[in-house]
Amino acid sequence: MQQSGNILFSGVGGQGILLASELTAHAQLAAGFDVKKSEVHGMAQRGGSVEAHLRYGERVYSPLIEPGTADILVAFETLEAARYLPYLHENSAVVVNTMQIMPPAVATGAMRYPGDVLDELTGRGIRVIAVDAFEIAREVGELRTANVAMVGAMSIFLAVSPGVFLDVIDRKVKERFREVNKRAFEAGRARVQAMQ
Amino acid sequence: MSFDSDNNLWLSGNEAIALGAWEAGVQVASGYPGTPSTEIMGNLARYEGVYAEWAPNEKVGLEVAIGASFAGVRALATMKHVGLNVAADPLFTAAYTGGRGGLVVLTADDPQMHSSQNEQDNRNYAFAAKLPMFEPSDPAEAREMMASAFALSEELDLPVLFRTTTRVAHVKGVVRKGERRQVAAASIEKMPAKFVMLPGNARVRRADLEERMRRARERAETLAENRVEEGSGRRGFITAGTSYNYVKEAFPGAPVLKLGMVWPLPEKMIRAFADSVEELIVVEELDPFLENHIRAMGIDCRGKDLIPGQGELNSYIVRTAIEPESRRELFAPLDLPMRPPNMCAGCPHRGLFYCLSRMKDIFVSGDIGCYTLGFLPPLSAMDSCVCMGASVTVAHGMDKALGREGSGRIVAVLGDSTFMHSGITGLLNAVYNESHATVIILDNRITAMTGHQQNPASGRNIRGEPAHAIDFEQLCHALGVRRVSVVNPHRINETRKVLAEEIGRDETTVIISRAPCVLLPEEVRRKKPLYVTELSNCTGCRACIGLGCPAISWHPLTASEAVARGYREKQKGYAEISAVQCNGCGQCAELCTFEAITRKEAD
Ligand SMILES: Cc1ncc(C[n+]2csc(CCOP(=O)(O)OP(=O)(O)O)c2C)c(N)n1
Numbered sequence A: 001m002q003q004s005g006n007i008l009f010s011g012v013g014g015q016g017i018l019l020a021s022e023l024t025a026h027a028q029l030a031a032g033f034d035v036k037k038s039e040v041h042g043m044a045q046r047g048g049s050v051e052a053h054l055r056y057g058e059r060v061y062s063p064l065i066e067p068g069t070a071d072i073l074v075a076f077e078t079l080e081a082a083r084y085l086p087y088l089h090e091n092s093a094v095v096v097n098t099m100q101i102m103p104p105a106v107a108t109g110a111m112r113y114p115g116d117v118l119d120e121l122t123g124r125g126i127r128v129i130a131v132d133a134f135e136i137a138r139e140v141g142e143l144r145t146a147n148v149a150m151v152g153a154m155s156i157f158l159a160v161s162p163g164v165f166l167d168v169i170d171r172k173v174k175e176r177f178r179e180v181n182k183r184a185f186e187a188g189r190a191r192v193q194a195m196q
Numbered sequence B: 001m002s003f004d005s006d007n008n009l010w011l012s013g014n015e016a017i018a019l020g021a022w023e024a025g026v027q028v029a030s031g032y033p034g035t036p037s038t039e040i041m042g043n044l045a046r047y048e049g050v051y052a053e054w055a056p057n058e059k060v061g062l063e064v065a066i067g068a069s070f071a072g073v074r075a076l077a078t079m080k081h082v083g084l085n086v087a088a089d090p091l092f093t094a095a096y097t098g099g100r101g102g103l104v105v106l107t108a109d110d111p112q113m114h115s116s117q118n119e120q121d122n123r124n125y126a127f128a129a130k131l132p133m134f135e136p137s138d139p140a141e142a143r144e145m146m147a148s149a150f151a152l153s154e155e156l157d158l159p160v161l162f163r164t165t166t167r168v169a170h171v172k173g174v175v176r177k178g179e180r181r182q183v184a185a186a187s188i189e190k191m192p193a194k195f196v197m198l199p200g201n202a203r204v205r206r207a208d209l210e211e212r213m214r215r216a217r218e219r220a221e222t223l224a225e226n227r228v229e230e231g232s233g234r235r236g237f238i239t240a241g242t243s244y245n246y247v248k249e250a251f252p253g254a255p256v257l258k259l260g261m262v263w264p265l266p267e268k269m270i271r272a273f274a275d276s277v278e279e280l281i282v283v284e285e286l287d288p289f290l291e292n293h294i295r296a297m298g299i300d301c302r303g304k305d306l307i308p309g310q311g312e313l314n315s316y317i318v319r320t321a322i323e324p325e326s327r328r329e330l331f332a333p334l335d336l337p338m339r340p341p342n343m344c345a346g347c348p349h350r351g352l353f354y355c356l357s358r359m360k361d362i363f364v365s366g367d368i369g370c371y372t373l374g375f376l377p378p379l380s381a382m383d384s385c386v387c388m389g390a391s392v393t394v395a396h397g398m399d400k401a402l403g404r405e406g407s408g409r410i411v412a413v414l415g416d417s418t419f420m421h422s423g424i425t426g427l428l429n430a431v432y433n434e435s436h437a438t439v440i441i442l443d444n445r446i447t448a449m450t451g452h453q454q455n456p457a458s459g460r461n462i463r464g465e466p467a468h469a470i471d472f473e474q475l476c477h478a479l480g481v482r483r484v485s486v487v488n489p490h491r492i493n494e495t496r497k498v499l500a501e502e503i504g505r506d507e508t509t510v511i512i513s514r515a516p517c518v519l520l521p522e523e524v525r526r527k528k529p530l531y532v533t534e535l536s537n538c539t540g541c542r543a544c545i546g547l548g549c550p551a552i553s554w555h556p557l558t559a560s561e562a563v564a565r566g567y568r569e570k571q572k573g574y575a576e577i578s579a580v581q582c583n584g585c586g587q588c589a590e591l592c593t594f595e596a597i598t599r600k601e602a603d
Helices: A017-030 A078-082 A117-122 A133-140 A143-155 A162-172 A175-195 B013-023 B039-044 B058-070 B081-086 B088-097 B123-129 B139-156 B199-222 B241-250 B267-276 B289-296 B315-322 B348-357 B370-375 B390-406 B416-432 B472-479 B492-503 B521-525 B559-564 B587-591
Strands: A005-012 A034-039 A049-057 A070-075 A088-097 A127-131 B008-012 B028-031 B051-054 B075-080 B103-109 B160-165 B171-176 B226-229 B235-240 B256-259 B261-263 B279-283 B363-365 B410-415 B438-443 B483-487 B509-514 B530-533 B552-556 B573-577 B597-600
Touching: A005 A017, A005 A078, A017 A034, A017 A049, A017 A143, A017 A162, A017 B008, A070 A078, A070 A143, A078 A088, A078 A117, A088 A117, A088 A143, A117 A127, A127 A143, A127 A175, A133 A143, A133 A175, A143 A162, A143 A175, A162 A175, B008 B013, B008 B139, B013 B039, B013 B139, B013 B160, B013 B171, B028 B039, B028 B058, B039 B051, B039 B075, B058 B075, B058 B081, B058 B088, B058 B103, B075 B081, B081 B088, B081 B103, B088 B123, B088 B199, B103 B139, B123 B160, B123 B261, B123 B289, B139 B160, B139 B171, B139 B199, B160 B241, B199 B267, B226 B267, B235 B241, B235 B267, B235 B289, B241 B256, B241 B279, B241 B315, B256 B267, B279 B289, B348 B370, B348 B410, B348 B438, B348 B492, B348 B509, B348 B587, B363 B390, B370 B410, B390 B410, B390 B416, B390 B438, B410 B416, B416 B438, B416 B472, B438 B492, B472 B483, B472 B509, B483 B492, B492 B509, B492 B587, B530 B573, B587 B597
Parallel strands: A005 A070, A070 A088, A088 A127, B028 B051, B028 B075, B075 B103, B103 B160, B235 B256, B235 B279, B363 B410, B410 B438, B438 B509, B483 B509
Antiparallel strands: A005 A049, A034 A049, A034 B171, B008 B171, B226 B256, B530 B597, B552 B573
16 A cells, blocks of 8 residues: 555546545545645635645655645646646646646637647656546436545545545535535446446 | 544534633634634634624724633633734733733734735734744644633733634644633632833833733743754754744655744753754744744854745645755646636626726725625726725825815725724714715625624624624714715615715715625525526626626627627627526625616426
């Protein structure tokens, strides 16, 4: 079992990164690790790029991941995967939602959305796992579970068993959304397992 | 270390501070929102046995807390770093009076300016106001230190400052929980020599403050929060706050003097530690605060000659600053379109700023809130922004400097919460001293920017209970403003007419731009119409694109693509509204002159 690790979450304000990183943190706590997580609130929430740093280990001091040391990047949007390249190393795993959200300069036609940004990662030998989290969410019947589908997809890179995650969802998600989120988690996980 | 959910909680620094304050027996708390401090008061309001409130500004909040302390109970004031500038006046004199119940003043600094207009280091206030200051490194410590801060405040008869930074306030970690302490009974006790700061009394308290701070310096030597962590190697580190975490990661095993109280400093402890190591390095974010005071003791150390004095640190920055050879080869960042924050789809501020962006030759004196995003393209309709409330006063100053030249050209723009915070006195001055500027109050019924806190205009208190809502029109009239107009900023054409008329007038005028924030729960729930693009009617004129609405995107076309879609060959593209993102404000439909945007009622 990994003794410590760094998981970086990135995306666009409003995509549900906070819940995704919370579930992951609770799963790591349940697995017996010390965990710290850092987020930025305020201005950053208004549709801008957002990130959450999660670090686990026997004893974690710093809440911030050092550049070049993210073991897993969970990106909720394609461009927001590429933006965090300096945090990655050759053995990082990048789980990326294939969704594209136009940044303002692209939406107004001043710039183009770069077409092949994920090649920039694979070209450097980084393992990229592209997941259409929205499709998974649609299949399980609740669009708002795309974030939990991403957690499911990412979970195969952790030693924590899926049962621990399902348990956490039971404890942390409102009853009304519990079952559908568990299905999203399992579908996300199954999708990546099928790719391996 | 394993997470035992009977005794442990998973909390953010701010949640831990609320818990710590509650356990310490705080009974009255007042604050004004501001990142990264906001969640403390929001959380504290949910505990039993604490009166918590949103004050209209930080000076008010601190004075409320001082009052509660005078009545004998433990009190807390919370604010972001720049809030302490606003509250500095009561702070400096409260150092003289002290209180009866413990008084803790929390300041949350924002190195790196994630959500702030500057990155001042508020440790300097502890020195300047002559007050003790605690600074935790993580949520667990933040909770524990709250108890120490209240205890020390009562022991020394001094307000105690409590400094956090973003990487404590918004970090989550494992926190132990405890019991609430027995609380004191409030009472009236007249102590004029202590509480009435006229010169005669103040001179006595001034001298007494020196004595109280001398005792604080003594206490610093034995305080559990200041500790030496033994280690090996020639280098020793003095550090505090979140920087401590970075030192522990970058140089595990090195000797560390960790200061939990960053003012006053334990001189003997520092001297002994300095003597025990070959090289002393002070690691701190922002100013060389510890470093300067350690040097002033005549102790040689390194610090800002190595460690950056701007922005946040992390363990990589600390390690490579001290050992440049440990630098790693990193992947270089890619050149990608930026994703700055943007006003939400359906935001009422957008309509108002769109109208301002179309006015030639005006200067928009801006302020701080979600609406500051009106500065960004394509609206680009804000020309200055200094601090809360400055929109009105800066506009007045420009008006006076420009004289006739400025007539009809100076506009101040500020939000409802900002107007309550510090806009009212500026408007009073503008009327009294005959400004010709126009003041626009963006009344979206809430303090939106910091995450929807209630304010004196929103009609509810911190617990969501009904409260008096100030009437802006009446207030402005009472201040002496003769012309107060109200517009609905979603009605762009009408708003433009009113703006042109009122800004052109030769007197102080106020325009209230009133429409609720789209993120308010009742707005989210409201059945809203949907606006849809009739793609066949779109001529590619880009009028709607000029709004910068995140729900509208531009799809460029080549000549042959245009023809294939039945457009003119010259049409460069078309605009499309995303049904998922549209919030039904209708601003774009008002701008479209080709019937390419139509309204669909909610079903
Ligand atoms: C002295 C000070 N206190 C607090 C803040 C943090 N802050 C910035 S804007 C703002 C409130 C904005 O509310 P409002 O004026 O109603 O505008 P809105 O965001 O709703 O558009 C706050 C609390 C600050 N920048 N300065």
